[in-house]
Amino acid sequence: MSRGHESIFGELEDIIETFEEARATGQTVHISDFLPDRHDPLFLDVLQELVRIELEYRFRSGTSVA
Amino acid sequence: MPNSLIPEPSDRSLLRRFRAGEQEAATRLYLRYAQRLHGLAIAQTGSDLQTRMDPDDIVQSVFRTFFRRAQEGHYQVPDGEELWKLFLVIGLNKIRDAAAYHRASKRDVSRTTSLDADQSSIQPVANDEVAENSLRMVIEELLTSLSESQKDIVILRLEGAQVEEIAAQTKRSHRTVERTLQKFRELLRLQIDDVPHLSKAPDVPKGSE
Numbered sequence: 001m002s003r004g005h006e007s008i009f010g011e012l013e014d015i016i017e018t019f020e021e022a023r024a025t026g027q028t029v030h031i032s033d034f035l036p037d038r039h040d041p042l043f044l045d046v047l048q049e050l051v052r053i054e055l056e057y058r059f060r061s062g063t064s065v066a
Numbered sequence: 067m068p069n070s071l072i073p074e075p076s077d078r079s080l081l082r083r084f085r086a087g088e089q090e091a092a093t094r095l096y097l098r099y100a101q102r103l104h105g106l107a108i109a110q111t112g113s114d115l116q117t118r119m120d121p122d123d124i125v126q127s128v129f130r131t132f133f134r135r136a137q138e139g140h141y142q143v144p145d146g147e148e149l150w151k152l153f154l155v156i157g158l159n160k161i162r163d164a165a166a167y168h169r170a171s172k173r174d175v176s177r178t179t180s181l182d183a184d185q186s187s188i189q190p191v192a193n194d195e196v197a198e199n200s201l202r203m204v205i206e207e208l209l210t211s212l213s214e215s216q217k218d219i220v221i222l223r224l225e226g227a228q229v230e231e232i233a234a235q236t237k238r239s240h241r242t243v244e245r246t247l248q249k250f251r252e253l254l255r256l257q258i259d260d261v262p263h264l265s266k267a268p269d270v271p272k273g274s275e
Contacts, residue, residue, distance in 0.1 A: 008142055008211040009249050016242060017213055024237035053239045 015046050016053070023057065078143040081136060092133060099153050100125050106154065110161045119164050128156045140256060142211040155203050204257050208250070219246045 019034045031050045036042050057063075075083075075094065083091035107121035132153065135141060143149060205224075209217050215236055222232045229247075233240045 008208075008253065009216065009246075013216075013246075013249065016245075017215065020238050020242055021215070049241075049245075053241050056239045056241055 012042055012045055012049065015042070016049055019050055019053070029054075076143075077147070077149040081141065081143055081149070084133070084136060085139070095149070096129060099150065100129070102150065103128055103153055103157050106157050107161055110158065111165065119161075124157065124160050124164065127160050128153060131156055131160075144210045147210065151203055152207060155200050155207070158200055201258070205254065208253055208257060212250075216246050216250075219243050220250050223247055 015034055015036070019029060019031075022029050022034075031047070031054060034050060035046055075091075077095070077098075080091040080095050080098075084095065103125045104121050107119075107124040111119055111121075132141075132149075141149075141152060209220060212220065215238060218236050219232055219238065219242075222235060227235070229240055229243050232238075232243045236243070238246075
């Protein structure tokens with residue numbers, strides 16, 4: 001995933017915002033498409049946050065998490 | 067080409083160059099705003115305080131704070147915007163703090179001046195309106211550096227909306243709403259670190275997070 005301009009909240013928030021925006025516009029999203037490189041220091045933080053957000057959406061919509 | 071035809075660099079560009087280590091950029095920013103700050107310091111203090119508070123000290127203190135925090139990466143200048151609002155906020159608060167300090171020491175060392183006379187020496191900075199206005203300006207300044215959705219989240223919260231409502235309106239997860247508000251609060255706290263009296267002003271209200 002390419003890295004654009006970093007906002008004042010930092011790169012982690014930029015990635016999450018891209019993910020949220022894609023979800024908000026009804027696109028089918030796959031967490032893996034939004035993750036930085038596995039060796040990136042942000043990898044685990046991004047993964048953890050996106051999983052939490054995805055779980056929240058699925059829980060609220062009654063969608064299976066499997 | 068005559069120098070007068072060369073456009074002046076923007077504040078945004080000077081800030082970027084200062085962060086890159088160009089001392090010339092710091093000098094230009096100083097020259098651009100020092101006189102206005104000096105005028106502000108004079109205008110905001112009454113005659114008796116002017117004998118105790120040197121406007122140059124206020125100006126120096128504002129720039130010291132600004133350059134230190136800019137170096138730490140705290141300030142952003144959107145395209146076409148000026149740094150003046152930020153200098154104004156820092157300046158007003160430096161003046162207010164200095165005035166409070168002098169007023170306190172004056173009460174200690176001399177009781178010959180009446181309380182009324184003492185209070186009149188600090189013109190508009192002696193009431194909460196200035197603190198509120200300063201806080202509003204800091205918040206507005208911060209909002210300009212957020213993305214549209216982050217801005218919407220913060221504004222809705224400031225208007226009293228609950229996390230549930232904000233999430234629905236902005237089409238963001240509750241988690242993102244809560245995280246955004248938390249980050250904004252942290253950022254706001256950092257921005258007002260230099261202005262202790264503002265830390266008592268209302269923060270972005272905490273929701274059910």
